[in-house]
Amino acid sequence: MKAVDTAYAVVRESIFAGRFSPGDRITEQEVVELAGVSRTPVREALRRLQSQGLVEMQPNLGAVVTNWSSEDAEEIFELRAMLECFATRLAGERITVEHLERMRKLATAQLEEVRRKTPDLDRIAELNNQFHQELYAAAGNRRLNRILISLIEPTLVIRTFQHYSDEALRRSARQHLEIVELLESADAEGAEAVMRTHVLAARHEFRHNA
Amino acid sequence: MKAVDTAYAVVRESIFAGRFSPGDRITEQEVVELAGVSRTPVREALRRLQSQGLVEMQPNLGAVVTNWSSEDAEEIFELRAMLECFATRLAGERITVEHLERMRKLATAQLEEVRRKTPDLDRIAELNNQFHQELYAAAGNRRLNRILISLIEPTLVIRTFQHYSDEALRRSARQHLEIVELLESADAEGAEAVMRTHVLAARHEFRHNA
DNA sequence: CAGTTCAAGATTGTATACAATCGACCCAGG
DNA sequence: CCTGGGTCGATTGTATACAATCTTGAACTG
The missing domain is CATH 1.20.120.530 (GntR ligand-binding domain-like)
Known part of the structure; x- marks a missing residue:
């Protein structure tokens, strides 16, 4: 399994399991430690999650778990x-x-x-x-x-x-x-x-x- | 303008202008030379183009301009x-x-x-x-x-x-x-x-x- | 005391080096 | 001549180092 896939899976599961709550900020470093891969695939995984609407990316601020109104x-x-x-x-x-x-x-x-x-x-x-x-x-x-x-x-x-x-x-x-x-x-x-x-x-x- | 944005704009324009045709493979190196940025933002730009359906990414092969049937x-x-x-x-x-x-x-x-x-x-x-x-x-x-x-x-x-x-x-x-x-x-x-x-x-x- | 400024740390953005993988080509053997 | 296998170059995937930017908080000023 490629590094980007493990990073993606780890964050996704964490969100669904409630370990990340809506509004929480997810830093790349956190994911690096959770998934055991480097920042490059982590960044890619977060962008993927963004395009699926699970997180929102803010420039220079990173990923925030989407909060649904x-x-x-x-x-x-x-x-x-x-x-x-x-x-x-x-x-x-x-x-x-x-x-x-x-x-x-x-x-x-x-x-x-x-x-x-x-x-x-x-x-x-x-x-x-x-x-x-x-x-x-x-x-x-x-x-x-x-x-x-x-x-x-x-x-x-x-x-x-x-x-x-x-x-x-x-x-x-x-x-x-x-x-x-x-x-x-x-x-x-x-x-x-x-x-x-x-x-x-x-x-x-x-x-x-x- | 951030590097990723210039890379994105360059590829996008190239596709719309017909310099890349449907079916053409776009290597990261090409975009690096066209846009004058490094591979990291290029990769991110290509993923963005993928999520918009303008290119398709094949594992270990890279981006191909989408061909519409x-x-x-x-x-x-x-x-x-x-x-x-x-x-x-x-x-x-x-x-x-x-x-x-x-x-x-x-x-x-x-x-x-x-x-x-x-x-x-x-x-x-x-x-x-x-x-x-x-x-x-x-x-x-x-x-x-x-x-x-x-x-x-x-x-x-x-x-x-x-x-x-x-x-x-x-x-x-x-x-x-x-x-x-x-x-x-x-x-x-x-x-x-x-x-x-x-x-x-x-x-x-x-x-x-x- | 409220508001401001600025510096330090943390975090994201980018560049580059290295590893893994794929594809084309060549060559040997049938 | 055709087929199979292997090597080499090219390309993508990943790691890490460096630059830019933002947040925080404390010192300073009115």
Whole structure:
């Protein structure tokens, strides 16, 4: 593994694990010590994190972990509502049985997980994430894929599912399965509608809890 | 001006000026000599160009000027049709008189330019670009702004307007003015419809000429 | 005491040296 | 003639040294 990749992974994990909090400044020297590589790859890794929106770079000041305001969240949900629907519509035209199978597996696994007595929220987040990524891939527009990932990635820091009620968790998982089934029956319009509901519900949860 | 900025500007200009063509490999040493800075800022500049989609980085091989296939163009127009309409809708809700004034000025200037005997295609491209950017700003969603810029920037290399007929040039400029006037009369829906036509016309021109 | 100036330390920006990797070319062997 | 392997040059990847810039804080002044 290249030095830049380890530096990137170390910082990224530290942010997701909460060891760096939004607003914290990350000095290059810190990362050098954490990752055990020199400053050159560290700088490159930080720029990569910047282009993904996880940190912001200020000239001569370095990296600061991005701090999300409620306006940022509104912007993101506004765009997601539009783009995820669009992705669903495209998927409706182009999706293959392989994609559908994987999506069904993911949705089913998520549904099982949310029905446990003490659901593993991290696992749910991971399954949820994979489901959406599979859908983007099925849509077959690489740029749309990239855009949606760049929109969603930074919000994973907030760990939305931690604030979901059990009922919201279950509804979310059920909607995934619904989307799969509607796509299987070639009802792109229906799938798109469920997806819109799905994203707007996420926004609702976010507004009321975070 | 910082070294990284000069390196960035030099490569960017070289690409737009056609001194680097799509598919060309750009070695760091070349840029060092062109820009007169060391390799460190050159590398950073190339990564920046990568994140904007102007070049692609291959491990241990370096930067290659991005080569656009017709599939890429379809993807981009597909997304633009959606996102520019969305931007227009948002602008309809939030636009200020200052934005409208600037947009009217830009549209008028463009209309004058296309009516000259020998229109300056580079100036038209510049005015066109500024008009769209002004609209994105008026939409008030910074991420949407960023996304649209990242979609359009790489396509500027192709110099679309070079292939437009006089009639297409004029229609394009007229549509800009129409959009301004519809936004002024608070007819967001109408403005959105014209914008859709506008983007689809651009796709049409592209398909038949490039 | 508040505000300002300036110097020292810390941090980022840049240059350069060294290591690792890739690709082209040459040459031997079939 | 063609193929496989290996060496060498070129290029990217990384480390480190040096320069520029910013922050901090303490001394100084009104």
